[in-house]
Amino acid sequence: MKNKLTNNKTKNKIISEMIRVNQAGEFGAQKIYEGQLAVLKNDKTIKKMSEQEKKHLETFNKILIKRGIRPTALSPFWDLGGYLLGVTTALIDRKAAMACTVAVEEVIEEHYKDQQNILKKDNTEKELIKIINKFREEEIEHKDIALEHNAQDLKGYQLMTKGIKTITKLAIFLSKKI
Ligand SMILES: [Fe+2]
Ligand SMILES: [Fe+2]
Incomplete structure (x- = not known):
């Protein structure tokens, strides 16, 4: 009995952390595109990706509230950091x-894959798995679109993507913990 409770506690903690970090990440993604669009005002490609990020964020906002999970305390940093990253690039x-x-989508794609691997052992989280599957596919789409739009022709591409991936x-x- 004690074991089961501990397990449930661990499970809840892991899933709360997942949702917290996903909400934070989608918030950050949305801010990056907002920053990019402040400079590249009428860029249809970026606008389209930004629309999808908005939906990702709305979904995780709802899940966060529904499950009573506290958001990351680092939101103000991701707000400014994401926006500045978007504007600067x-x-x-x-x-x-x-x-x-x-760079961002390569990290997020892996991040969602890790979550898929953890969640697929759990048959009580089918809805969450579905959401993560769908979003992961869209993040991969964003990465492919960016590659089609000559991302790799940037001078210093390796250095810049490495830096952004680390950040x-x-x-x-x-954001999992704080
Ligand atoms: Fe997203
Ligand atoms: Fe994305």
Whole structure:
């Protein structure tokens, strides 16, 4: 009995952390695109991706509230950080904005895959698994779109994507706990 309770507690904690970090990540993603669109105002491709990110964020906002999970305390940082990352990359040029998307989506794609692997052992979270599957596919789409739009032609592509990936991973790590 004690064991079961401990297990449930662990499970709840893990799933709460997942939803917290996903909400934070989708919030950050949305801010990045908002920043990019502040510079590249009428970019249809970026606008389309931004619309999808809005839906991702709305979905995790709802789940967060429904389950009574506290949001990350780091929201103000992701708000500013995401926006600045978007503005800065877009100011370099459009290829840099696209490279930013490739870097972020590569990390998020892996992040959602890790969650899929954990959740598939659990048959009580079918709805959450479905959502994560769908969003992961859309993130992969974003990455592919950014690659089609010449992200890799950016001078310093390797260095920049490596840097953004490190920042994104750190943001994920922190948002689970804080
Ligand atoms: Fe997203
Ligand atoms: Fe995305």
